[in-house]
Amino acid sequence: MNVNAAVAAAAAIAGVLTGVIAMLAFRWSERDQARPTRSSLHTEAVLPPGVDTVLSVLRSSAVVLDEADEVVKASSAAYALGLVRGGRLAVEPMLKMARETRRDGEIRQVDLDLPRRGTGRGDALAVSARVAPLGSRLVLLLVEDMTEARRIEAVRRDFVANVSHELKTPVGALSLLSEAVLDAADDPEAVERFAGRMQYEATRLTSLVQELIDLSRVQNDDPLGDSEQVGVDELMGEAIDRCRQSAGSKQITLVAGRTSVGGTSTSGTADGGLHVWGNRSQLAAALGNLVENAVNYSPARTRVGIAGRRVAAPGGDFIEISVSDQGIGISERDKERVFERFYRVDPARSRATGGTGLGLAIVKHVAASHGGEVTVWSAEGQGSTFTLRLPEGGPGRSGAESQERRGGSPSEDVDEELEDFEEAADSLDEAGEADPADHAAQAGPGEPTGPAEPADPDQHRHRRGSSEPGDSASATRSGEPPPASRATPATPSSLSPSSPSPTSFSSPSPSPFTTPRGLLRAPETAPEVLP
Template structure:
C-alpha cells in the first residue's frame, strides 16, 4: 500500500513539473515572437494601416522612428546601407533631421556622403535623405542612393568636356588657316600649303565626329539583333586593306596567319570596325620597316567549353594583333581603353588619333559577350587580343572545300611562322625573340 502511494505521489510530481515546463516554453515562444527582426523592430500594430505595405514596395531605403528615436520599421536596403544598427539610426545628421521634423512637423531633405560600409578605403556613398512626419508620433525617413547616378553624371561631364576640347583643336586650326589663306591670296604657293593643312584638319574633324557616332551606336544598339556568322578571314582582310596605304608609306609589312575558316557570331559592321581600329593603331604606332601581324585561332572557353550565341556549344575565337612598336608602359595599360586617353598625346596628334578607337573596341567586345586584353613591353611592341564567342555550327558547315582568304602574296602565313616573326604575349605563344 505504501508502495502504491509513493508511485502515485511521484506521478503527481512529474505531472506538475511537465505543466510548469510547458507553461515556460509557451511564454518563451511568445517573447521570441515579439523580439524585433531586421525588418520590424517593434510590432506592426504601431504603424498606421497600410503603411507597412507601402514601405515594402518603395525603391528607397525606408526607416520609421518613434518618439524615443527607436526604429519601428526598417527595410532591408536600410540595413544594407548601414543606416540602422542595434535598433537605432546610425547616421547622426539624419537623426537630427528626424528630431527637428518631429518637433515642428516640417519636411526636410538633404544630400550626404556616407562612409562605405565594410571598406577601409576612403570611398563614400552619395545619398539623398528626406524626412517627413508619419502620424502624430512617428517620423518617416526615406534615403535614396545617388552613388551610381553621380558616377554616370561625372562620366557624362568629363565626356562633354573632352569632346569640346577635341573639337576645339581642329575647328580653331581651320579658322586660323582660313585667315591665313585670305591674307596670302596673292601667293599661290602659300595658298596651296595652307589649303593642304586645312584638308588635314578637316579630315581629323570628320574622323572625330564619325568615331563619336560609332561609339554612341555601339553603346546604345544591341549588336545581336542583327547578328550573323562572320568569317574571321574576311574581317582580317578588311582590316588590312583599311591600313594598307599607311603601312605602305611607312614600309610596314602586314601579315595574316593562324587558323583558317573561323567564324564568330555578331554584327559584321561593329566587328570590322573593332578589328580595323586595332590594326590601324598597330600601324600608326609602329616605326618604319617593321611588321604587324594578325592571327586568329580557336581556344577553349573557360571551364573547358562554352556556348555560342544561337549556335549551341562552342569555344572562343581569339584574334591577336601584334606590332613591334613603341609599347605601352604599365601605368598606361590600365587606362588605354578610356575615352580620349592617349599614351602619347603628341604622337596621337601627329597620327590624327582621336583617343576613341580603343574605347570602341572595348564596347564592341563587351556587347558581343567577349573581351579585349593587351600585353605590351616598352620598346618591344604590343599585342591586343580580341576574344569573341565562336559560331560553332557554321564552322562545321563551311569547313569543306573553302580556301582561306589571302590579303597579299605572302600574307597567308601559317600561325607558327607568323608567331616567330613578331613578339607575342605569353598568353598566345611562348615569348620569342624580337626581330631587329
C-alpha cells in the first residue's frame, strides 16, 4: 500500500513538473516570437494599420523606433546608409532628435553629413532627416539622401560661372576695343587694326554662343527628330572642306580614306558607300570638331588622316570614323577629362586658336544621342586618334531601327551628364585666361592686337570645337591639297611610307600611316592609320 502511494505521489509530482516546464517553454517561445529582429524588420503587429504599406513605397529611408529606442521597422535603404546597426539607430544626432520628438510630440528636421561606410572615400553623404510621432508610443524617422541633389546644384553653379567667365572675355575686349577706336578716330591705321581685333572677338563670341546652343540641342529629349540616312563620305568631305583653309595655312595635309570590314581599302561599295542614320547637321558638326581639333593641335607640315569602316557586331553593324593626327598628344590625366565642357589640354594653344573647350563635349553627346560612342587613343608628343562609332544606317535600315539601338537619350543619364561638368571651374583657372584689358594692351605700335590676319573672318572661324557644319573655306593656300581632292578619298598611293609616325606601338613600332587599317582601332589600343 505504501509502495502504491509513493508511486502515485511521484507520478503526480512528475506531471506537475512536466506541466510547469511546458508552460515555461510556451511562454519563452511567445517572447522570442514577439522580440523584433533585423531579418524580419521587426513585427508589424505594433505598427498602426497601413503604415507598413506606406513606408514600403517611400523613396526615403524609413526607421520606426519604439519607446525604448529599439528599431521596430527599418527599410533596406536605412541599412544601406548605415542608419541601423544591431537593431538600434546608429546616428546619435538622429537618436537625440527622436527622443525629443517622443517627449513633446513636435516634428523636427535636420541636415547632416554622414561618413560613407567602407568606401575609403573622404567625402560624406549629405542627408536630410525628419522625425515625427507615430501614434502614442512610436517615432517615425525619414531620411532623404541629398548628396546627388547637392552635387547637381553645385555643378550647375559652376557651369553658369564658367559660361559667364567665357562670355566676359570677348565682351570685355569688345568694349575696350570700341573705346580704342573712338580715341584713335584720327588714325586710320589704328582704327583698321582695332577693327580687325573687334572682328576677331565678335567671331569668337558668336562661336561660343553657337556652341552652347549646339550643346543644348544635342542634349534635348529627341535629338534625332530630323534624322535621315547620311553618307560617311559626304561627312568626311564636309569636315575636310571646313578645315582646309586652316590646314593649308600650317601646310598640314588632309588625307581621307575608307576601309571595309576586313580592313581592305575600297573606293566604293555595291550599296553606294558607308551610311549612318541620324541628324546630318549634328554628325557633320561632331566630325568637323574632331578634324578641327586635329589641325589646331598639330605642328606645321604634318598630316591629319580621316577614314571610315564597317565593323560587324551582334545586333547590327557599326560604322567607325577615325581622325588621327601627329600633334602634341594627350596625357593620361587629360584623357580622363578631355570630353568635359570647357576643359582644354593646352590652354595657351586653345586661346591662340580661339577654342572654347566645348567641341569634344559636343562630339560625345552627338555620339551618345545616335546610339554610339567616341573613344580616344593618344601618346604625348606623338599624336592622337579619336574614333566615332555609330550604328550603320545603310539601305534597308530604317530610322526606327537606329532609334531602337540608341537605347535612350543622353539627357536621361544624369550621372554621365554630371561627370562632364565636374571640375569645370578648376579647368578655367588652369587655362589662365588673360583679362580683357590685357587683350587690347598687349599689341605694340603698328601691330594687331589679335592673331595674324585679324581682318580675315574665315580664318578665325576655324577653332577648336566650332560647330558650324557648313563652314568651308574657299581660299587655297600654300601646301594645300588640290581642290579636286575635296570630294575624292585619298588612295593608298597618296600616303608616303616616309611620313612620320604620330603614335607609338609595341616593338617593333611600324609607322601608323603605312599600316593597313589606318585610324581604325579598338579603344585603348594603338591606332592603325589609313591604308
